[in-house]
Amino acid sequence: MLERDDSTPTTIALRRLAAGFLAGIALPAAAAGLPAPETTPLLYISGAIAHPNVGEEAHFDRSLFDDLPRQTLDTATVVTDGVSHFEGVLMRDLLDAVGAEGDKAVATALNDYIIDIPMQDFHEYDVLLADTMDGETLTAQDKGPLWIVYPRDDHTELQDIRYDYRWVWQLERLEIR
Ligand SMILES: Nc1nc2c(c(=O)[nH]1)N[C@H]1C(S)=C(S)[C@@H](COP(=O)(O)O)O[C@H]1N2
Ligand SMILES: [Mo]
Numbered sequence: 367m368l369e370r371d372d373s374t375p376t377t378i379a380l381r382r383l384a385a386g387f388l389a390g391i392a393l394p395a396a397a398a399g400l401p402a403p404e405t406t407p408l409l410y411i412s413g414a415i416a417h418p419n420v421g422e423e424a425h426f427d428r429s430l431f432d433d434l435p436r437q438t439l440d441t442a443t444v445v446t447d448g449v450s451h452f453e454g455v456l457m458r459d460l461l462d463a464v465g466a467e468g469d470k471a472v473a474t475a476l477n478d479y480i481i482d483i484p485m486q487d488f489h490e491y492d493v494l495l496a497d498t499m500d501g502e503t504l505t506a507q508d509k510g511p512l513w514i515v516y517p518r519d520d521h522t523e524l525q526d527i528r529y530d531y532r533w534v535w536q537l538e539r540l541e542i543r
Contacts, residue, residue: 400430400463401419403430407425407426408427408431409431409539410424410425411426412541413541414466415464415465415542416464417463417465435456435459437456437492438451438452438453439496441515441518441519450499450500451499452498452515454495456495457495468542468543469543471483471540473540475534475537475538476536481534485542487516492517493517494515494517496513496514509536510535513533513534514535515533516529
């Protein structure tokens with residue numbers, strides 16, 4: 367069987383050129399940190415963070431949030447029926463992106479609900495900051511735009527009122543302390 371070989375000296379040189387070009391633009395971008403938001407932020411992160419993008423805080427609009435690694439989670443919740451399919455960003459990845467270093471995240475919601483969450487939760491468990499549920503974008507009328515979702519079906523110890531308090535819906539701000 368005839369196989370096509372793309373690796374001519376020309377294509378190899380072009381690939382190297384492209385890789386070099388991409389590395390060249392990626393490096394200054396990484397050094398400059400998180401880009402500034404261009405639309406209204408969904409989420410504000412303050413406190414002990416190494417990579418702010420607006421003053422001393424990190425603000426995420428939808429486009430910046432969408433740029434983070436995406437993850438899914440299927441779980442029951444205490445406020446919905448059956449198992450739901452969530453998509454979003456791992457809290458661990460979000461906090462890594464802003465260089466968060468602290469013992470707790472103080473989470474505040476649009477309805478002024480406020481709760482302390484130990485940072486340990488995000489290292490021990492794949493806690494998701496969900497922006498969609500069952501394929502629908504979460505809105506402020508329905509637990510959104512961002513909802514902290516614990517993998518409660520995968521860990522019996524998470525099926526506890528102590529964790530239910532930390533399932534912050536309508537999340538607006540995380541303050542790292
Ligand atoms: N934004 C927000 N998130 C919240 C709450 C709240 O009042 N506001 N209540 C917490 C509590 S006490 C529990 S037990 C769970 C489920 O609350 P619910 O049954 O009132 O939805 O969500 C948590 N997340
Ligand atoms: Mo509660």
